[in-house]
Structures are given as C-alpha cells and as structure tokens.
Amino acid sequence: EAQVTQNPRYLITVTGKKLTVTCSQNMNHEYMSWYRQDPGLGLRQIYYSMNVEVTDKGDVPEGYKVSRKEKRNFPLILESPSPNQTSLYFCASSPLYWGGIGTEAFFGQGTRLTVV
Amino acid sequence: ELKVEQNPLFLSMQEGKNYTIYCNYSTTSDRLYWYRQDPGKSLESLFVLLSNGAVKQEGRLMASLDTKARLSTLHITAAVHDLSATYFCAVDILNTGNQFYFGTGTSLTVIP
DSSP states (O other): OOOEEEEOSEEEEOTTOOEEEEEEESSOOSEEEEEEEETTTEEEEEEEEEETTEEEEOSOOTTOEEOOSSTTBOOEEESSOOGGGOEEEEEEEEOOOSSSOOOOOEEOOOEEEEEO | OOOEEEEOSEEEEETTOOEEEEEEESSOOSOEEEEEEOTTSOEEEEEEEOSTTOEEEETTEEEEEETTTTEEEEEEOSOOGGGOEEEEEEEETTSSSOOEEEOOOEEEEEEO
16 A cells, blocks of 8 residues: 555653654655644645655755655654654655646645644 | 745535635736645645636636736636645746745535
8 A cells, every 4th residue: 555654643751852753655755854834824735755865845944854765765854852842743755746747645644743 | 036825724614505716826827737636635736727718618617827917727617525625826937847835725515
C-alpha cells in the first residue's frame, strides 16, 4: 500500500530536549516536505527536499533542521524545541515534475507535538 | 507577500442545500489543489486543477479554476453529513507541481 508514515503520532517533550520526527514514504517519490498546521493559519511549509541531499527552506524554517540521506526518509529535527513549536506536523511526498504535469501530494497521518 | 485566502472560514449548512467555498490567491499560478481533512486525520487529495477554466467534479463536489481572476471555487451540491470536514485549497506557486501554499481552510459542518 502506498503511504507516508510518520512517527511518533503524539509527542510531549520539554523545552530544549532535542527530538526527531521520522517520515518515510514507499512510493519512490523525489519530493518530500514538512508542514506545520496551526489553527487559523492553515498549513505552512517548513522545509522541502527535491531529492537525496537536496533540501531547502520553506516559509517557517526557524528552529528546525532536516536531512535527506535516503530517498525514502526525510526526518524533521528540532535541536532545542520551544513552546511555540507546539503544533501538528505533516510530512508529504510527491513525484517531481518539471514544467508539465502537476500532481497531488500524499500526506502522512500527522504528529501532534507539545512542548512544555 | 503571497496570500491564499479562503472564504468562509466556517460554514454550517443544512443537508440538501448548496453552497460555494472560495479560494483567492495573490500570485500567478496555473495550478491549484483542493484537499479534505477530517478531524484528527491527515489530508486527502480531492482535485487537481491544472489550467485556466479547469473544472473537476466528484460526487457532490465540483471545483473550478479561473487563473485570470486568481480564484478557485469548490461547489457543494445537496450537502450530506458525510461532507463535514475542513477543506483546504493549495496554490502551486512555482508551477513545478510541488511548492504549495495552503489557504487557512474552511471548516464545513453539515447539519441534518
């Protein structure tokens, strides 16, 4: 079954304690991205990656890091989480098309993070 | 600054009624996507609109795109309770099929 898998689904942590949210897709998609969802703000892109070892900042990258060492995995790293990073996080993947066909993104189930 | 605005933000409607959700965006784009999100769930793709004048229909939902007006609509016909969800539009600003800017979402509740 084609899917994007995030772990953990729920996480409560304390300020400053480093954490990683994993994201894995089994569709051989080149493009992967991370979003955070906050009430009244919709989804905002944090980072994206167009292929292995190719990553770039989205709209709200401050306080986050990512890596793309393998095509299927795109972990989100919070080196020193703060309460304003409490949010619902989604990982998404899609094929990469240039100047032609557009396609929808496939989203993971979400990770609800609370930083106290 | 890029803006993707949805109206209304909240919508409560009776079963059997029709209504339209609007998505306005402030930049040039030929591609717009609609997603659905059920409470506590992930996002599910509904429609992919790839050109001016594109119209897609699935069941009681119909989406259209006017790139000149920078406007997309999601029309609901004869609403049923199962359509209760939050609906997001997303604009592909680079026309690469990947870089999305999402609207704030429209929370739809269909009342029996």
